[in-house]
Amino acid sequence: MRFANIFVFLFLLLTSSMLSAQGGDPNAGQVKSATCAACHGADGNSMMGAWPSIAGQHESYLQTQITAIRDGERLAPLMIAFASNLTDQDISDLSAYYANQVMTPKSASPDSIELGQLIYLSGDIERGVPACTACHGPDGRGNPLAGYPSLAGQHAQYTALSLNAYANGTRQTIGSVEVMRDIATRLTQEEVQAVSNYVQGLR
Ligand code: HEC
Ligand code: HEC
Numbered sequence: 786m787r788f789a790n791i792f793v794f795l796f797l798l799l800t801s802s803m804l805s806a807q808g809g810d811p812n813a814g815q816v817k818s819a820t821c822a823a824c825h826g827a828d829g830n831s832m833m834g835a836w837p838s839i840a841g842q843h844e845s846y847l848q849t850q851i852t853a854i855r856d857g858e859r860l861a862p863l864m865i866a867f868a869s870n871l872t873d874q875d876i877s878d879l880s881a882y883y884a885n886q887v888m889t890p891k892s893a894s895p896d897s898i899e900l901g902q903l904i905y906l907s908g909d910i911e912r913g914v915p916a917c918t919a920c921h922g923p924d925g926r927g928n929p930l931a932g933y934p935s936l937a938g939q940h941a942q943y944t945a946l947s948l949n950a951y952a953n954g955t956r957q958t959i960g961s962v963e964v965m966r967d968i969a970t971r972l973t974q975e976e977v978q979a980v981s982n983y984v985q986g987l988r
Pocket of ligand 1: 836
């Protein structure tokens with residue numbers, strides 16, 4: 786049942802992301818990114834673990850998320866003041882700019898890497914946890930056409946915050962599709978920390 790839903794969801798995402806693809810201007814985006822730099826870094830590599838790095842993220846995913854934040858569908862209390870006045874064109878330009886930047890590679894701490902790798906590559910079939918690699922890919926680069934974000938090199942702290950926010954419902958998956966919430970609620974806190982650490986080391 787759960788997996789049947791995931792396939793319907795895959796199909797919907799595929800069609801909706803193809804329909805919404807529209808080109809932004811990265812040069813215009815760079816100019817508009819001045820207000821974003823304080824938190825996300827001038828090139829999309831943030832200095833604080835709780836703030837996402839967005840360099841090299843897929844353009845379509847950036848566009849969807851910034852729009853959702855602007856429209857209040859995704860809660861981002863720190864950022865909303867900077868997003869609320871963006872036009873659709875601004876969002877396209879900003880997304881094009883950040884998608885063209887390069888994520889700074891990081892490493893994972895060796896402590897929990899085995900557990901993190903196990904969850905990422907194999908999941909836990911008995912508890913209904915799918916392998917992350919099935920959607921986010923073995924190298925963590927995701928799949929832009931299907932709407933699966935890149936996770937590689939993301940701060941472990943932000944990844945763990947996101948997983949917990951999916952689990953407790955404060956982060957809504959876009960389009961009311963509950964795939965990440967369903968997965969995140971099945972993870973223990975130890976697994977959340979371990980898989981977040983593992984993902985930080987992917988490149
Ligand atoms: C004051 C700090 C701050 C500023 C300024 C800011 N953001 Fe953010 N941004 C955040 C935080 C914190 C989050 C994570 C929100 C959450 O808890 O889910 C976020 C999330 C995002 C995300 C989603 C990332 C992901 O991986 O899902 C994007 C994209 C983004 N911001 C783009 C921008 C852009 C473009 C601007 C400038 C118009 C901007 N932000 C300005 C703090 C900021
Ligand atoms: C069936 C496909 C699928 C599987 C399996 C999956 N994800 Fe996701 N993931 C998604 C989608 C789709 C999104 C974007 C959801 C949204 O719009 O918020 C996402 C978003 C995320 C995000 C937020 C990224 C960001 O930049 O804010 C994290 C973190 C994440 N997934 C981690 C994981 C982990 C860890 C696993 C394995 C335990 C996993 N995912 C398994 C589809 C999947």
